[in-house]
Amino acid sequence: MRADRPRGWRLVGRYTVLGVVAAVVLFPIYAVLLQALKSGPDALDHPSSLLPTHLTLDTITTAWTDGNLGRMMLNSMLVSLLVTAGVMLTSLLSAYAFAFLRFPGRGVLFVFFVATMLVPAEVTVVINRRTADSLGWLNSYQGLVVPALASTFGMLLVRQMFLTLPKELHEAASLDGVGHLRFLWEVAAPLSRPTLGALGLFTFLGTWNAYLWPSQVITDEAHKTIQIGLEDLKTPGDISRFNLITGGLVIAALPIFVMLVLFQRQLVRGLTAGAVKG
Amino acid sequence: MKRRLRDVPPALAMLVPSMALLAVWTVYPLVMAFINGTKSCDSTGRRCNDVGWQQFSNVWQSREFQHALGVSLKLAAMTVPAGLILGVGLAVLADKHLRGIGFFRTAFSSTVATSVAVASLVWFVLLQPEIGVLSDLFHEWIPSLKQPGLLRDPGTALPAVALSSVWAGLGFTFIVITAGLQGIPRDLYESAYVDGAGSWRRFTNVTLPMLSPSILFITVVLTTRALQTYAEVSLLTGGGPNPEKSTTTIPYLIYGRNSVIQNNLGLKSAAAVLLFVISLVFAIVQFRGFEKRVQYAR
Amino acid sequence: MAQVRLEHITKVFGDGAEAATAVDDVSLEIPDHEFMILLGPSGCGKSTLLRMVAGLEDPTEGDVFIDDVRVNDVEPKLRDVAMVFQSYALYPHKTVARNIEFPLKVRGIGKAERAAEAQRAAEVLGLGPYLGRKPGQLSGGQRQRVALARAIVRRPAVFLMDEPLSNLDAKLRGDTRAELVDLHRRLDSTFLYVTHDQVEAMTMGTRVAVINQGRLEQVGAPQEVYDRPASVFVAQFIGTPPMNIIPGGLLGDGSVRLGVRPEHLRLDTGDGATGAGGGRVQATVRQVEHLGHEVLVLAHGNGDDGLALTARLPPEPGLPGAGDVVEFAFADRHVHRFDAASGERLP
Structure with a gap:
């Protein structure tokens, strides 16, 4: 027992x-x-x-049409998918360099990466908005996607997983002439699937739910994401339309809920694989 | 090529994408924030004159910043312990081999799916004084739910924001702590059980010490989040109720729609840098304080 | 087909106060076709030596030559060596077939050809029925064969093996030893094999290099190393139970130490049948171990020098019991003489 x-x-x-x-x-x-x-x-x-x-379903359909939520959902979906794919790619690459390659200055660079994690968005938002402006990226998908493509959190999570792989795998591969990219795609990444799944889920979630940065770079209807668009349903005073916002909330949260129900176990497993082991 | 340098080209190729992104979108704005913090600009942001490092202490000493700092700290004092205790409690509660435990795990992690914006609006709906469910159900016990409304009463607005914030963060805490719990080797529990330790002793002597890395991580994350609270305030209270400004946190002071420093880049930057330093100090203190007690499982 | 030459190889890990010398000025030549065993206790530097041949570590000093080409700065993949790891290092998510053919795929060999090659290598090692399985579904012995097959399929000039049998149980280890010798004969290439197991060294190697604390103690054919150990260390490391070392002082010469193998100790029953010209030692029997085909008599000397002796005797009547005082005798031709200070063999 x-x-x-x-x-x-x-x-x-x-x-x-x-x-x-x-x-x-x-x-x-x-x-x-x-x-x-x-x-x-x-x-x-x-x-x-x-x-x-x-x-x-009236409330939900009304919210959908009145709030232009379809467009916003598409925007959120597109941005979240692009950022998730990008973050997984950059995290895999940088994690590989830190976990498997030996080069001078590795320790210093690693500290640099980790230090950037401590800089809060609040400090960078003002300047980043200006940078986006000067690039002509205000009210654009690039403005929403590109700044989010590098993730130190992702690098750390994947690196931790890579470090748990037996060292001999990499040595055997290097003796057999396996190139770095091939080892990454054919060996390291497939063996880190739970961790990558957790990273993907967290990144998607974080991007889908992002509020501050989108609220600063997006003002037009065409590029609004669902999170900043929801607020428009909050029409003060008009009691009869009050519960429209509940319809909007349900629509906004639904995709994430579905993902969570489907992948809840993988999420925990992915985090357990790398993060806990010091 | 020498082995020392053999890995340099591939390493560079693999690190350049991340490094370039971090340099442009994190390091550059951080440096600029420090520089801009010493300047005073007009509303267009074109004409600036140098105020010097003095500006940081000016901002720090200003009544507005001190007030916002107080609000942020109060918010942290409310949300961090509550979020931590609830999250650990839920995770321990659900860390059992029971039929159907998957349903409860999904339920407890469900708030991860609600963004800060969604969570805030959920509570905005529930607490709406005229027609909110909670207001209608409980106003006999808590009159301020109706008059003037929890979010409009200077005394309860901040706790209401904290409530929304704790609830929104619960799912994430639950998932991280659950992952931590599953990393604890079962034989530790079994040997404690064989040694005759009751469930409370097993919790304090096995679970808590083995969880300490996860708890440290969550504490730092929750504190940082509390100090950087923006969306909840923006959606629930708009920094009010006024004139008390009971919920104007530092980020809201900087970015809020009716922020007093809305168009002053220098002041905004200085305040943001101060916020960064405060977050950093908290994180360092927490890491230091925990360091000796944290057990890293191998 | 290749020969490997190590010249004055030294490897130091770490630096400053924490520097540790793993390999200390080792020179060794491994001719073509040889099955060379690197033998030594764990931590003696033998694996480090192997890894330097593979290119997984750089020597701190000295040069590695493969076929007279200095390969110190040559990448591992260009050295034309294959390595079998102690942990096998199989790719857990790939099937046996994919594991075996992976080195060929990397070299851009076509699908059909590499499937055929993998099939052939698998047949050689009796892995035919398992090609579709994943490593996790195989026994330890089968995994070990997959690792071998993955090495064979490349037809490398040199095979490097790092304790490939140490994760197998005793019976399987015995079977696999014979198969490896057979494989070496069939492949007709150079093997460099690291082990701490002297039985593997004796049974498989064409030559054995004994390493202790990073230094090369002796190189030679297994029987030669057994018969004429170059040092006290080699004498005691090879052979079970280990050679008895008797202080020369007991027999009148304090500058030497005498070595006598357990099978060369005879019980002196006092009837003079043991012959003369050697030496004799008095001892008290501590324990008698009956192994069926032979008996080990463990004893300690009657002096206060802590001398311990083991004799290997036929299971005949008249054996002593624990506590008996006996006298062991040995013939002169069976005595190995070592310098008392350096431990080196005296001619």
Whole structure:
């Protein structure tokens, strides 16, 4: 018997605690979801708004059309996919250099990389906005994507994973004449799949959810991402349209929720593979 | 070629993309922020004159910055311990071999899917004084939910922002701590169990020490996040309620829509650099303080 | 087909106060077709020596030649050597077939040809049925063969092997030894093989290089090294149980130490049948180990010099028991003489 497997009443107690806690954590999501699935008046009739009756997709569809959310979702999707692919690429390359190559100045460069992680966006945003401006990147996809393409977090995560691979693999490959890129694609990357999956998921999530930087570089409707666009649904004063925003919230969070449900285990496994081992 | 230098060309090729990006989008703006922090510019940002390093201490001593610093620190004091305790609690609760535990794990990590913007708007909806669910359900116990509204009452606005922030960060904390828990070798628990340690002793003697690297990481992340709180404030309160400005954090002071230094690049840069230094000091202190106690599992 | 030559190789790890000399001025010539064993205890520098031939480490001083070409600055992949690692270093996500053909793929050899080559190498090692499996689904012995096949398929000039049998169980190790010797004969190329196991050294090598603390102690054919060990270290490292070393003072010459192998010690039953001209030592029996085909008598000398003796005797009646005082005798022709100070063999 495992030391931590309870039985009988303790089991019931444990499920009860888990259930109550889950209910509390999920309550905000549940309340907003139900409001989004009701017509305006029903949504505001509390506490019956919390009962799953009189459900309709009207609010969500209205939010979708009125808020121009389709366009924003596409923007968010495009930007998040590009950034995720880019970050995985740059992280793989820099992690490989730090994990497998020996060159003078490696330690100094590594410290440089890590130090950049400590610089908060708040410090860089003002100047970066000007840089984007002078490049003509305001209100453009480049402006949203390019500055996010290098990730020290990603480099560290992948490097940590690479360091757990047996050294002999790399030595055997170098004796067999395997080039660096081939080793990276054919050996190191496939063996680091869980870590890369976690990195990809986190990067996608972070980009999808980014707020400060998009709010600074994007002002036009054509390039707005969903996160900064949602606010437009927050029309003060007009109570009848109030729950439109709940429809917008559901739409904005849905893709990420689906990803989370599908990949929750991989996320934890990917982090366990590299991060925990000092 | 000598082995010492043999790896230099491939290493350079592999590092250049990241290095170039970091140089342009992180190092350059950091240096510029320091330089701009010493200047005073007009609203167009073209004509500037040099104020010197004096400006940093001017900003630091200004009433607005001191107030915003106080708000940011209060926010951190509310969100970091709460987020940490809740996150560890949830992770330990869900770290059991039970049927259906996957559902609970997904539930507990679900707030990772809600961005700060989404989470803030969720709470904005729930706490809306006239028609929010929570306001309608609980106003008999907490009158300020209705009058004037939790987000409009100078006394409760900041705790309400903190509530939204803690909730939004819970999923991430849960995932990192869960990963940490799964890295703890099971035989440690089993040997503690055989030694007759009860569940509380196993928690304090095995779980907590073995989790310390994850806890340190989360503490630093949560603190940094709290000090850099912007979106929650922007969406929930707009820095108000005014005139108390009860929720004007440092980032909101710098970037907020009705920021008093909106068009003053020099002041904005100086304030941002000060924020960076404060975050850095906190991170260093936390690393130092933890260093001796952290157990790195091998 | 190639010969390997090491000239005054020294390898120092670290620098300053932490510098550690792993290999100390080793010169060694390995002719074409030889099965050369680098033998020594763990940490003696033998693996470092092998890795310098492979190009995975740079010598601090000295030169490595392969076929009279100095390869110090030649990349590993251009040295035409293949290496079998102790951990096998198989790619866990690739099938056996893909593992074996990977070195060929890297060299741009066509799909059909490399499949055929991999097939052939797999047949040689009896891996035919496992080509579609992943390393994780194989036993230790099978994995070891995959590692060998991956080396063979390249037809390298020199095979380097770093304790390839040490992760196998005893029975499998015995079988594989014979197969490796067979393989060496068939491939007709140069093998450089690192081990700490003297049985592997004795049974497989055409020559053995014994290394201790980074220094080359002796090079020679296995029997020669056994029969005429160049130092006390070699004498005691090769042969089980190890050679008995008796202080010369016991027999009247303090400047030498005498070595006698356990099989050359005889019980002196006092009837004079053991013959004369050698020496004799009095000892107290500590333990008697019956191994079936032979008996080991472990004893300690009756002096206060801590002398320990082991004798290897036939399982015949009349053996002593623990606590008995006995006298061991040995013939002069079986005595090895070593300098008491340096430990080196005296002619």
